[in-house]
Amino acid sequence: MINETLLMNGYGIYVWSAFAFTLLSFVTLYAVIKIQYVKEKNKFIAKFGALNSERAAFAKLQSINKEILSNTSSI
Amino acid sequence: MLKIFEPNKIFTVTSKAPKYVLALFIVILTIGLTEALILSPEDYKQSHSVRIMYVHVPAAWISLGIFSAITFLSLIGYIFKIQNFFLISKSLAPSGLVFNIIALVTGSIWGKPTWGTWWAWDARITSMLILALFYILYLVAWRIYDNKDKAFKITTIITILGIVNVPIIKYSVDWWNTLHQPASINILSKSSIHISMLFPLSIMTAAFALFSLLIFLMKYNTELIKIKNKGLDRL
Numbered sequence: 529m530i531n532e533t534l535l536m537n538g539y540g541i542y543v544w545s546a547f548a549f550t551l552l553s554f555v556t557l558y559a560v561i562k563i564q565y566v567k568e569k570n571k572f573i574a575k576f577g578a579l580n581s582e583r584a585a586f587a588k589l590q591s592i593n594k595e596i597l598s599n600t601s602s603i
Numbered sequence: 604m605l606k607i608f609e610p611n612k613i614f615t616v617t618s619k620a621p622k623y624v625l626a627l628f629i630v631i632l633t634i635g636l637t638e639a640l641i642l643s644p645e646d647y648k649q650s651h652s653v654r655i656m657y658v659h660v661p662a663a664w665i666s667l668g669i670f671s672a673i674t675f676l677s678l679i680g681y682i683f684k685i686q687n688f689f690l691i692s693k694s695l696a697p698s699g700l701v702f703n704i705i706a707l708v709t710g711s712i713w714g715k716p717t718w719g720t721w722w723a724w725d726a727r728i729t730s731m732l733i734l735a736l737f738y739i740l741y742l743v744a745w746r747i748y749d750n751k752d753k754a755f756k757i758t759t760i761i762t763i764l765g766i767v768n769v770p771i772i773k774y775s776v777d778w779w780n781t782l783h784q785p786a787s788i789n790i791l792s793k794s795s796i797h798i799s800m801l802f803p804l805s806i807m808t809a810a811f812a813l814f815s816l817l818i819f820l821m822k823y824n825t826e827l828i829k830i831k832n833k834g835l836d837r838l
Contacts, residue, residue: 536651546709
């Protein structure tokens with residue numbers, strides 16, 4: 529049974545490599561987009577931290593800024 | 604009415620959605636892989652190589668669907684000056700390109716045992732390659748042009764030129780004598796695919812659609828934060 533699933537009458541190498549390529553593409557794309565997301569978020573947090581209290585209070589009026597700073601927006 | 608498309612309002616939802624989409628994607632993909640690799644039967648002609656169809660076909664469908672959506676959103680965004688539509692289009696493109704590449708590579712892997720060659724300059728395959736080039740052009744245009752209005756204009760032109768290729772891809776197997784087989788699934792007429800193969804194909808299509816939604820949400824959130832970063836600079 530296991531041998532049949534792996535070898536697939538000689539087609540196993542083609543089938544498994546097609547599925548492996550697909551899953552590898554998924555993982556790579558997910559990792560690249562996640563890295564970009566974390567980088568932008570960290571940049572935002574650093575910039576927000578550098579604001580003086582008056583500007584920070586003004587920026588916090590926008591709900592999206594509060595959302596980015598909160599942990600709920602993590603993936 | 605268009606206020607519901609405002610990024611500030613959307614972000615509340617899009618920032619929380621990815622983790623749920625990711626969980627659902629893993630569940631659906633696990634079911635799909637079990638069906639596609641173990642439970643579904645082999646084909647009487649193609650034997651086990653038919654299983655490649657379960658990744659090749661959904662990838663091709665989704666890459667075509669995403670390009671069509673990008674064109675529609677870019678065009679509407681350009682006509683009605685809705686910036687958020689461009690942001691959505693830009694966020695859809697990376698998964699569209701990756702699905703296009705998956706369709707080309709898995710098609711090539713399927714071609715070797717079936718046709719005896721990794722590649723043929725067949726109408727369907729060549730037109731899919733052209734679509735990949737349009738995706739690359741589209742993504743490169745966003746990187747090249749810093750000026751927002753110019754980027755909107757150029758990317759819209761690229762999508763309009765590229766969309767001409769979409770019906771060519773769809774009907775290439777009917778218009779020309781191609782190596783690629785004709786469509787087995789038809790919405791308007793009876794499909795020639797058996798239910799035992801249609802089921803895993805549908806599950807895998809759902810899984811791939813969820814993955815593109817996940818990538819879209821993550822990329823869209825990244826783009827919004829990028830805009831907000833620029834906003835902080837102006838404070």
